[in-house]
Amino acid sequence: MERIEDFAMKSLLLLTLVTFVQSISFCNFTLSSDSLLLELREDHGVDLEVTCFNETDEYNTILEFLIQNKDIVNVEPPILLVDPVNSTHQFFIEAASAGHTEVVISTVDSAIKFKPLCLIVNVFKHHYLDILSKVFGWIYILSWGASYYPQIYLNYKRKSVVGLNFDFVALNIVGYCMYGIFILSVFFVDEIQDEYFHRHPRGLIPVKVNDVVYNIHGISALVVTVIQCFVYEKGNQVVTMFGRITLALIFLFSFIIVILAGSNVIEWLDFLYYCSYNKVIITALKYIPQAYMNFKRKSTQGWSIGLVLLQLSGGIFSVLQMILDSYNYNDWVSIFGNPTKFLAGMLN
Template structure:
């Protein structure tokens, strides 16, 4: 019935002079509870005078998840704001393409992303858990900084851990800052994902910059405080050299147009996952050789572990609430970093509280 109505209206409209429009929507991202209805405004700006009307329709990707009323809007040849309603009927994620029936009228791609969740309380709780794991990971380095300051010594803190950690944050920061601040990178992302949203938020930017600052303070402590005969090992230097060589090759490929600049930044972000897997190994081996964890803050380990648990917990909560279990593996970087921050710190807990408890 809707298709017939659109066809009839289109025939009527095409028989008359057309107006040129710019369409703006108030909300491009909407979250709904089941059976909840939200009102959305859409603004049509007409650029030329005409007696004709234009048909605007809403094309829902997953029609079983939401209902849009009215399904079509007759745009008058004047500047006017129209209202439509979106109701959640089934949990999940879907897109709504907003298009003109007359394809001869050029209109910039316009869409909405609608998330329908089962329970509003679970949605709020998920957001709280998300901020908790950011706080855990953001403050994880301060126990080590305080311990170094208190002892006026960094003996027991492995320099490989510090060196690999700062490299991971710097390379991940290239991805974060590039995608968030560079218009050319954003244009490239949207050309590849025309209905997508920028995958970097302001809290990602703050978290990364703060992490670089905290590790830089630790590096300064390593220079100023007593360090014994500690230095960055050949193992860590080779890894860093390999990463830098990889970076040069990736940038050269992007510069010569072999790969896109966006892909080069994605490759930089994968260095963070590699570093998370490798950075703890030198510290674990050093504790094993010394048969002690003295000088290595267990507070850092516990906060990293709690952050990893909360990170994966949020993914599970969202997957259940939105009935979208595939999304757990849709963000592999977050999943792997969260998992590694559970498995690897657990080993240090065993070292500190079980294996080398007396000596620590």
């Protein structure tokens, strides 16, 4: 008798569960685009494709748009009535003011199960300023990138690195590597970008593709220079005590912040900022040994003036690009989002 009652109870629970599952519509929602770049007062249509499973004709559902920064974009219509039948719906995003925002699409209907969608929208004031920013970006990349070739060519032509200060070379490559940790992590790691937007919800990611190209190319050019220092005549040149102490302090600081980030004392975004600050410190210090060496020798032979001129022009256009973007996207906080790029440009 007990077995019969137990079987009946389990059957009733199973029937209830099946009925509940059948009452829920499992849907897949897909956006035609997950990010938009709009000019002020421009509007853009976005398609929402709906594919439902366990379809039922008993009800429709309402989708709502949750706008992170409501002054930046408007959504029309403000809500979408979605049929339970597979279909495509369209809504429009209108750019109301410059900046960055996210639009989350969700529903309060418990009978519809789907993962909320997120649409990222960046709005700029003027299209020509956006183009000019890209031009400035590639000018500074080409200037800073090309700045190493006059020195590499001079070393090759002389078959000597006498006159090129080894402290400058050592500090430079370490600075690029430290900055590379920041650049590549912010550009490629989604979790780091989430941390950044949590702190700066109205901001843009402060790293662009030309920053990535610049860093990787710079490290490659410096590796060639280091190889030249081993291969060509170098006289009695070595990394001085100043350079060794500076590098030791930088590595010690980096080791400490890795421990702090791994122990959750600081966030990983802070760790990356601290790594990038090493680049700023190195940029401020790396020219001192070379300038002192030139003064002591009363000569700049072996040191390419082309490197100096190209780094100067690169620094100017780097700062101009950041100022232009900050104005065009109404996002002055992005200068502080990537303070290393701004300060390195000013120091150069």
